[in-house]
Amino acid sequence: MAVTQFVVNGLLVGALFAAVAVGFALIWGVVDIINLAHGEMVMLGGYTSYWVLSLITGNAEGSPALFLVTVPAAIGVLYVVGYALQRTLVSRVIGTDIFLTLLVTFGISIAIQQLAIQAWSANPRSIQVSFADPSLVAAGLVIPKMKLIAFVGAILLTVALYVFLQRTRTGRAIRAVSQNPEAAALVGIDVEHTRAVTFGVSSAIAGGVGAFIATILNIQPQMGLIYTLKSFVIVVFGGVGSIPGALVGGLLLGSVEELTAGFVSSQWTLAVSFTLLIVLLVVKPNGLFGEGAEQ
């Protein structure tokens, strides 16, 4: 029974990891950049939601409906942040050495992190949603309501991205730029703008997930790097540019972490994730679902 409970917990958290990773994979696939500042977008999204809720209610507590109103705010703010970052900084290193792009995004990551510490202090914060207890109990499994809402929210964001990429004009433009930027430019797509939109959409999803994370875990300025690395594990596992792969990878990583926490100790979850990352990179660098991504 304990195993099922751990797996359920893992799936609930894993959907959030997956939604973060999907955005990370999108930038990687379309702009060919590993965005080491991706985790900072999660952090900023969490803080946006936190501050909007504080503005409405006076403290960071509120009903579920009120909290859900703050999610679009986080998504909107982070879209602008992502778009601006790509347009002002990241676009300058596209096409140069891989290492330089990594370093620029790492620089952005450190700068955002430290500015956040200066602005909001390093103390962890969290959003209290009023109905959080008691949890749902179904067939002996305990499911906290807020985790369920976060799970559904994360899945919705992931599916929304998938539909956006497959069905809309902008989504098609993004896929075209990902496949061949020169040809895309030839048929009249504004490549620079499309890349910035990609960055914005990816950051926006991370921001929305950040808002959910603020309610079930907590947020603090230095939380970002861990989410970036988890995204990397998931993307490597699922294959670059594959949204279903990222979803499966996220759910799996969540389960592995919860099982580690349950059977060994919660202190070892990060060590296990990072070891898994290294092992995966060596054994299966193209992912389980990836279509032969070039190294």
Next chain:
Amino acid sequence: MSTSESEDSTGLLRTVLPPNQVDRVFDFCGENGWKLLALGAVVGALPPLLGLEQGYYMTVVSEMYLFAILALSWDLVGGQTGYPSFGNMAFFGLGAYVTAILVKDFAVAFPVALIAAGLLALLFAALIGAVVLRLRGHYFAIATLGVLLAAQQISRNLDITGGASGKILLQVPSGTVFYYLFFGVLIAEMALIYYLSNTRFGFILNAIRDDEEKATAMGFNTTYYKTAAWMLAALFTGVAGGTYSLFNTFIDPQTAYNGAWNVELIAMALLGGSGTVAGPVIGAFGLHTLIEFVETAFVGWQLVLLGGAVIVTVIGFPEGVVGTLREYASEMAYYERGGMAAVDSGEDTEVTADE
């Protein structure tokens, strides 16, 4: 990039610092490398002899040497061989913990502990290298970052490392000892890398950076060479870490496996000019002085500055101080040769920036 624009902006600079003079300085340094290194060794050894022993400035200078060692070690693999590691601090942390544990818990003499730290870092590098050096590009960078964070988490969870609260070391030698230790290691490393950069070994490392497949096709066992460079870098980083643990009198997972430092030393190598011997050292001295200044003047903002410095360096001049100067010097050679030189050199600059 229009050529006339860059010509105008460098017009004043040209009269103050003519490129052919810079070129001459490069020639001079190239011919007298060993003499300059010996001169530097003598000058660096002087301050404690002249009575400067303890105090803030000696600590800052010692830290400058420390960062120069780290940046140079990173550059041996990151700049010379083309494998940019985000996990060099793993060797630093390992060295620091090995030394701290041996000195404190097993009452081993400091020099012996330091040698053990270096050797263990070397061994660890051999093991990790066998795994991560097979990867390239994004995958290598992230895998090394993963190694660093996994090492940090492990040291946080073990008893022997003192867990998250770390280890406090009280009986430590005086500041002068550390000054000479850091300085000695730095000079030894500079001498070694300078020597290697003119040997077959150094050339093969550069060949791996430029095109690993061609290097393999020419019959070099690239795995052997890059692993050797990686282990050498780990040795120096481990010794530096071991020295640092006693120098700092305190070690915990956050300071030993410091991800921000890892970025800092990459920034130093890049800022100075990666792929050279002098570049990382110049970058380390310059950036550390700047960071130290910001740290005292605006407490808490040094990492914001670091992030900014990294972004500006990468976007502004990825060739670093040494690389930019060298380009500046060679540009003059074009001008002296003839009229189309301006256009040529402009294209030349862009090509190198794209690589």
